[in-house]
Amino acid sequence: MSAYHPLTEQEAIEIARTVEGIFPEGAALQSREIGDGNLNLVFHITDPASGKSLIMKQAVPYAKVVGESWPLTLDRARIESEALILQNELAPGLVPTVYKYDADLALTIMEDLSDHIIMRHGLIKGESYPKFAEDITTFMAKTLFFTSDLGKNQQDKKLLVKNYVNPDLCKITEDLVFDDPYTVTDNNNYEAAIEDAAAALREDGELHLEVALLRAKFLTSAQALLHGDLHTGSVFVTKDSTKVIDPEFAYYGPIGFDVGAVIANLVLNYAGQGHWIQDPSELAKFRGYLIESVRDIWTKFDLKFRALWDEHGVDRLFNSAAGYKDLYMKSLLQDAIGFAGCKVVRRIVGLSHVADIDRIPDAADRERAQRLALEIGTSLIKFNRKADSIEEAIDIVWSAAAKQ
Amino acid sequence: MSAYHPLTEQEAIEIARTVEGIFPEGAALQSREIGDGNLNLVFHITDPASGKSLIMKQAVPYAKVVGESWPLTLDRARIESEALILQNELAPGLVPTVYKYDADLALTIMEDLSDHIIMRHGLIKGESYPKFAEDITTFMAKTLFFTSDLGKNQQDKKLLVKNYVNPDLCKITEDLVFDDPYTVTDNNNYEAAIEDAAAALREDGELHLEVALLRAKFLTSAQALLHGDLHTGSVFVTKDSTKVIDPEFAYYGPIGFDVGAVIANLVLNYAGQGHWIQDPSELAKFRGYLIESVRDIWTKFDLKFRALWDEHGVDRLFNSAAGYKDLYMKSLLQDAIGFAGCKVVRRIVGLSHVADIDRIPDAADRERAQRLALEIGTSLIKFNRKADSIEEAIDIVWSAAAKQ
Numbered sequence: 001m002s003a004y005h006p007l008t009e010q011e012a013i014e015i016a017r018t019v020e021g022i023f024p025e026g027a028a029l030q031s032r033e034i035g036d037g038n039l040n041l042v043f044h045i046t047d048p049a050s051g052k053s054l055i056m057k058q059a060v061p062y063a064k065v066v067g068e069s070w071p072l073t074l075d076r077a078r079i080e081s082e083a084l085i086l087q088n089e090l091a092p093g094l095v096p097t098v099y100k101y102d103a104d105l106a107l108t109i110m111e112d113l114s115d116h117i118i119m120r121h122g123l124i125k126g127e128s129y130p131k132f133a134e135d136i137t138t139f140m141a142k143t144l145f146f147t148s149d150l151g152k153n154q155q156d157k158k159l160l161v162k163n164y165v166n167p168d169l170c171k172i173t174e175d176l177v178f179d180d181p182y183t184v185t186d187n188n189n190y191e192a193a194i195e196d197a198a199a200a201l202r203e204d205g206e207l208h209l210e211v212a213l214l215r216a217k218f219l220t221s222a223q224a225l226l227h228g229d230l231h232t233g234s235v236f237v238t239k240d241s242t243k244v245i246d247p248e249f250a251y252y253g254p255i256g257f258d259v260g261a262v263i264a265n266l267v268l269n270y271a272g273q274g275h276w277i278q279d280p281s282e283l284a285k286f287r288g289y290l291i292e293s294v295r296d297i298w299t300k301f302d303l304k305f306r307a308l309w310d311e312h313g314v315d316r317l318f319n320s321a322a323g324y325k326d327l328y329m330k331s332l333l334q335d336a337i338g339f340a341g342c343k344v345v346r347r348i349v350g351l352s353h354v355a356d357i358d359r360i361p362d363a364a365d366r367e368r369a370q371r372l373a374l375e376i377g378t379s380l381i382k383f384n385r386k387a388d389s390i391e392e393a394i395d396i397v398w399s400a401a402a403k404q
Numbered sequence: 405m406s407a408y409h410p411l412t413e414q415e416a417i418e419i420a421r422t423v424e425g426i427f428p429e430g431a432a433l434q435s436r437e438i439g440d441g442n443l444n445l446v447f448h449i450t451d452p453a454s455g456k457s458l459i460m461k462q463a464v465p466y467a468k469v470v471g472e473s474w475p476l477t478l479d480r481a482r483i484e485s486e487a488l489i490l491q492n493e494l495a496p497g498l499v500p501t502v503y504k505y506d507a508d509l510a511l512t513i514m515e516d517l518s519d520h521i522i523m524r525h526g527l528i529k530g531e532s533y534p535k536f537a538e539d540i541t542t543f544m545a546k547t548l549f550f551t552s553d554l555g556k557n558q559q560d561k562k563l564l565v566k567n568y569v570n571p572d573l574c575k576i577t578e579d580l581v582f583d584d585p586y587t588v589t590d591n592n593n594y595e596a597a598i599e600d601a602a603a604a605l606r607e608d609g610e611l612h613l614e615v616a617l618l619r620a621k622f623l624t625s626a627q628a629l630l631h632g633d634l635h636t637g638s639v640f641v642t643k644d645s646t647k648v649i650d651p652e653f654a655y656y657g658p659i660g661f662d663v664g665a666v667i668a669n670l671v672l673n674y675a676g677q678g679h680w681i682q683d684p685s686e687l688a689k690f691r692g693y694l695i696e697s698v699r700d701i702w703t704k705f706d707l708k709f710r711a712l713w714d715e716h717g718v719d720r721l722f723n724s725a726a727g728y729k730d731l732y733m734k735s736l737l738q739d740a741i742g743f744a745g746c747k748v749v750r751r752i753v754g755l756s757h758v759a760d761i762d763r764i765p766d767a768a769d770r771e772r773a774q775r776l777a778l779e780i781g782t783s784l785i786k787f788n789r790k791a792d793s794i795e796e797a798i799d800i801v802w803s804a805a806a807k808q
Contacts, residue, residue: 149620149623149624154571154575154578154623155571155572155574155575156571158569158570158571158574159569159571161565161569162565162566162569165562165563165565165566166562167558167559167560167562167563168559170559170562171558171559174558178721179720179721182721183720183721205725205726205727208721208724208725208726208728209725209726209727209728209731211721211725212721212722212725212728213728213731215719215721215722216553216722216732219553219558220553220625220626220627221624221625221626222624222625222626223624315619316583316587317582317583317586317587317612317615317616317619318616318619318620320612321609321612321613321615321616322609322612322613323609323613324612324613324616324617327613327617328620
């Protein structure tokens with residue numbers, strides 16, 4: 001790692017030239033650092049003359065959000081790069097193509113997706129994405145099934161588990177999602193207006209038990225290679241394209257965590273939409289679209305995962321034991337609902353928030369959205385082990401919204 | 405690995421001389437190859453003059469039981485050696501001391517325990533071991549707790565998971581314990597007399613569902629660093645000493661698998677004792693001792709594990725969430741009962757049997773023992789998820805025996 005240093009824009013341009021087959025010889029390249037995340041430098045390298053471009057993502061050895069005091073291994077760049085390559089094999093076209101990975105620089109050079117927008121930003125504007133549910137469930141079903149003991153040689157799977165051991169990034173999730181919101185810590189971040197609701201999280205024993213059970217699954221259940229951070233800020237979309245980015249949190253974990261992350265971020269947007277769309281009938285329509293998406297996420301995922309299992313299942317007993325598949329899918333649904341709840345709650349009171357709610361300018365609107373999200377999140381968590389269908393989770397969303 | 409070759413006894417002696425602090429200079433060492441397992445050479449090196457001795461265990465690159473056709477990585481020697489060293493730190497005195505590990509030769513040089521006997525052989529003779537339940541539960545509670553997310557730094561734990569990825573040895577268990585007994589395969593090995601009972605295993609859908617669920621836990625649940633093969637042939641005993649050997653199957657798996665292995669092998673002896681002890685009152689007494697041991701294994705393990713958790717728990721939420729500890733321990737009990745059942749069944753119809761039953765010379769006695777073991781094993785498997793106390797498992801053993 002001795003060659004490692006954070007790149008300057010000029011260095012980024014020089015390295016970009018070495019990627020074969022992208023830019024014409026001698027192109028006048030431009031660089032713009034566009035990283036708005038917390039963990040990386042992101043250089044957007046363009047050649048205005050040819051219209052060609054690429055993205056260079058370089059890990060930095062600390063979390064920017066808390067200064068240099070939170071060190072993070074550069075190994076996450078290897079994990080991200082290898083995960084992207086594997087995901088592109090398993091779910092072609094649904095992640096950016098990796099052109100090159102430089103281990104010394106912790107640098108991944110990949111396809112530019114600037115014709116897409118971050119899905120979260122689109123949703124905030126009230127845009128709907130008709131292909132999203134279809135694409136994201138294809139992505140999840142394929143990447144999760146084919147890295148699990150159901151769809152992959154079980155000895156090779158163990159080598160993947162080893163390859164994707166990811167302590168630093170898992171620690172972030174373990175703290176921010178599965179601990180901080182339920183205790184007093186400087187990591188938490190919420191407005192004084194919801195102090196009572198935040199305090200309630202810390203005093204709710206029923207909630208703590210369910211979060212503990214979900215935390216244990218996150219820590220021990222090596223079901224499949226997760227994306228690990230599958231929120232709507234990790235998805236680039238157009239009306240007819242979906243690209244999943246940023247798998248630096250990838251590790252072997254419980255499948256429901258990825259599915260739940262998608263659902264959670266639709267729910268967070270749902271909670272925020274009370275402000276972004278003011279017209280009641282437009283609001284009802286867009287919220288209807290979000291709910292329909294939640295339903296589709298589960299039902300399409302369930303259908304596709306089962307179809308892959310039917311066609312490509314590698315395990316004699318898992319394939320043949322009557323009732324096993326139904327039990328397995330039900331357990332994924334329950335996990336997804338529980339993890340969705342945890343991911344909603346942490347975005348309201350934890351360290352890192354979402355624009356869907358945080359950027360609501362009106363304080364009363366924002367508070368209403370925060371309280372709605374907390375109500376939905378905690379209800380999903382408490383309900384998770386009882387769930388039998390996605391409709392029950394949707395009812396939780398409806399009825400929490402109806403109470404406001 | 406280029407230096408690797410199976411050692412001759414003369415080579416073993418020369419290497420033994422290089423271990424510091426054991427043998428006097430120029431001692432006339434003797435070697436005897438005593439490996440009766442399937443996977444290793446074991447040299448017993450002695451110096452009759454000083455009475456000093458040691459054990460050299462060398463992995464061979466194939467499973468002897470099926471000739472050279474079943475290749476096995478020599479990496480298991482590293483895993484065994486490192487597991488022994490770690491177990492000795494966590495549960496001092498309950499495993500042999502490792503003097504030296506030679507990676508090139510896949511060779512572990514360790515404390516000689518020839519003043520102990522293999523517990524299985526002692527039990528067959530009707531010997532009882534008053535310290536066993538105490539020692540083995542100390543061993544399990546300490547090694548399992550302190551390698552789990554409850555008792556170990558959770559980021560360091562992930563590095564241990566990585567270090568103990570053990571595909572070849574896990575594959576043996578996955579096949580022999582969690583698949584073969586429930587299907588037709590050349591690996592299976594049972595007598596014609598119990599063909600009906602073996603066929604019943606293959607046709608029992610309720611059983612298959614439970615075995616599938618247990619198999620999934622074995623494949624995905626990285627709770628703690630298991631011994632992985634904790635039967636009574638892996639335990640050296642005297643009346644007042646217990647030493648656990650042979651952790652080459654060590655990997656991160658479900659805690660109940662180790663606990664269940666101990667229980668299973670007491671149950672197997674219980675089933676066989678109908679022959680070994682013929683006097684009805686002696687038989688009842690020894691079976692009573694075995695049942696008492698099963699009860700002690702769980703209750704002492706439960707007590708010690710909880711005590712370690714109370715004193716050394718590292719996880720804020722796991723420590724504080726009301727009801728979590730009870731749910732966790734109940735789930736370990738259920739797993740232990742289910743895994744115990746699987747381990748009993750495989751020793752009757754699968755590839756590898758136990759002397760407690762196989763060496764019964766009388767065919768009718770042997771068949772009775774085999775049928776009793778299968779009845780207990782399948783009942784434990786079917787009951788596992790309903791279990792609430794070890795007494796229920798004991799009732800299953802009693803009532804199966806009473807029916808014979």
